[in-house]
Amino acid sequence: MSLKKEILHIAVQAQKASRFLVTLSGEQKNKALKAMAESLLKNKQAILKANKKDIEFAKGRKMPGAFIDRLTLTDKRIKKMSDDLMSVIALSDPVSQVIKMWRRPNGLNICKMSVPLGVIGIIYESRPNVTSDCAALCLKAGNAVILRGGKESIHSNLAIYKAISQALTKCGFPQGCVSLIATTDRAAVSIMLRLSNHIDLIIPRGGESLIRSVVENSKIPVIKHYKGICHTFVDKYADLGMAEEIAFNAKVQRPSTCNAMECLLVHKSVADKFIPRIVKRLKKAKVEIRGCPKTTKLVKGVKRATNEDYATEFLDRILSVKVVNSMDAALAHIVKYGSKHSDAIVTDNFPNGMKFLKSVDSACVYLNASTRFTDGNEFGLGAEIGVSTDKLHARGPMGLEELTTYKYMVMGNGQIRK
């Protein structure tokens, strides 16, 4: 079979399976999830063996330690993958929920009801747990899923996929419910991205270059997560003790994440007091500071920030700091350099707080809290398939609800249009 035919075949099977999935009750889906979770544990040895191959290959290619760590599976990590599937069972079924229902003067009953999207394609990089995670979340939302992982984890992904597939077959689910593109040929992705008659949504999970290349080539709608250049603005009316805790947390608690702060904006009237204190604490935590001219005057030994710094998602222990003359200047800075992900204000002034929440055009805007809370679990969504920096369909942390669409069910007793 040619590669094109092979990918098309997978997509057609997935579409067929999606018509099966749409008819299932929550109970039936949960039964399958449980079987999947158990099958991961049962096939642990096979998965670990496959993972070893990937690790050896990565070591041979002298990949960095962090990369190999992300790739590595252990007994504990497989247990965690299995547990994660079990926790999806506990989430409420996002499908067949009545979003709204109303009655028209002519007696028509219109019901806006949540339904699965259909077929979802996930394109991801080297974490093998994404394979089981995404399969479970898509399935719970009634969607068929086509998985395409990075070539570095192909053996692990195949072994995980096999375990999942066995479980689904045992539960009487058709093959296409979860598919994995087994070839590492890059052309497979380009082919997949053109199948807009068969695939309803593409979610890329990985670095910015992966996402940009998917967007550039896709004829299917894509939900993107570009980057998080998150700001914390310490207002003139901030409780500086609180501001310190929030800023420190936003930068240091886990600097490698998209919701970590990359730029601290400080109102000029509190800069003298606040900047030396927070910089001292950050430096102790080994954070490199890159400051505006005023910042460098306030604290010795601070590197000057360039415009490029303000536009960079460091994902590391680096922070740019800028003193602003007014709240409007802070807002203008966020417009210019922000990434519409997560931004926070610390203030005790009500109008300023409200103005910030309303004006800043980001997925998540915070008043007196750390931007690190932008996360499906922290929001209480129970699960997260990603954080969308798009505005269409889904914005911010995406849970199960965002993996559904709706349709209108219109029930009448013979109504015709006049």
Next chain:
Amino acid sequence: MSLKKEILHIAVQAQKASRFLVTLSGEQKNKALKAMAESLLKNKQAILKANKKDIEFAKGRKMPGAFIDRLTLTDKRIKKMSDDLMSVIALSDPVSQVIKMWRRPNGLNICKMSVPLGVIGIIYESRPNVTSDCAALCLKAGNAVILRGGKESIHSNLAIYKAISQALTKCGFPQGCVSLIATTDRAAVSIMLRLSNHIDLIIPRGGESLIRSVVENSKIPVIKHYKGICHTFVDKYADLGMAEEIAFNAKVQRPSTCNAMECLLVHKSVADKFIPRIVKRLKKAKVEIRGCPKTTKLVKGVKRATNEDYATEFLDRILSVKVVNSMDAALAHIVKYGSKHSDAIVTDNFPNGMKFLKSVDSACVYLNASTRFTDGNEFGLGAEIGVSTDKLHARGPMGLEELTTYKYMVMGNGQIRK
């Protein structure tokens, strides 16, 4: 200024204006809408004069009568445009609505709130009233709008745009709130469709070829309305009197619309009774019937339907008719030939009705009612900017709510992540 710079300038101004619009109250937006409605009437003579130019040009190019009719403005039609703007005032503000709000165990208050999308681009064909309609709906939802109409109505569009602009300026609104791309150069559209940093959504309004070309070229999310190949399935358990009224209405009441029926499916056990009767009535209404072999046996003088007929949106007094052996066969036909727009079942059997509503993957699914109700006004949305055949973001009739997105406003008192 080069064309590229010109279009970019328009988009940048629109983005600036969108930051102004997001801060407005419903009252302020309504005041502007009222001024726009009044300005259309005040500038009636100028609009009619400009429209005359377009009509003369179209007549010179020997455009068909229906085309010229759509293009033509009269006193009455301008009054209607103005009235339509006034009726947008009466609609409730879709912005700053709390969609959901909840409190996390750590005391964070998370508010999912509706907000404008930002900048919307509308690409449309020759109806000049789209200019004022879309401007009003986008504005009411707090969005800046960039309008790009067909070259056939360029003079009318410019005159309408001028009237709207004057009103907005008088109300103190910045230029970019409503923009019109004045050049008829086709390259302008390609340039516009690449400005994904400035425009948040593209809505094409027109025929399938316009939409396909927009989708092919756009780097901005597009909400599409492809076509409506709508089915009515007359089940074994249908009330045949009701089925006749519904089918007749769905085909004949306005055949040129996307929600008109294009294919009638009839269960074999009622075909003998139902088909002769409905065909007789449709023929009287000058509808051409193209039938399956069984249909042609039941009624004399009926043309045989081809597979291509089943896949065609006739938008005319033509109907394909097919006898099916079972409900599953009807569902399979809809999967194969349907366009996911609107499909109906007529039945008195509860399980069959529910199965149809659940299984058919269309934006609107009907039980015992005409598909002609797929329409923003008929649904009670108060307005309609289009009917989406997409599944992402908006599906089916799009009202004001679908011109918004949401953001999460998270309010705390010093919460940090552990």
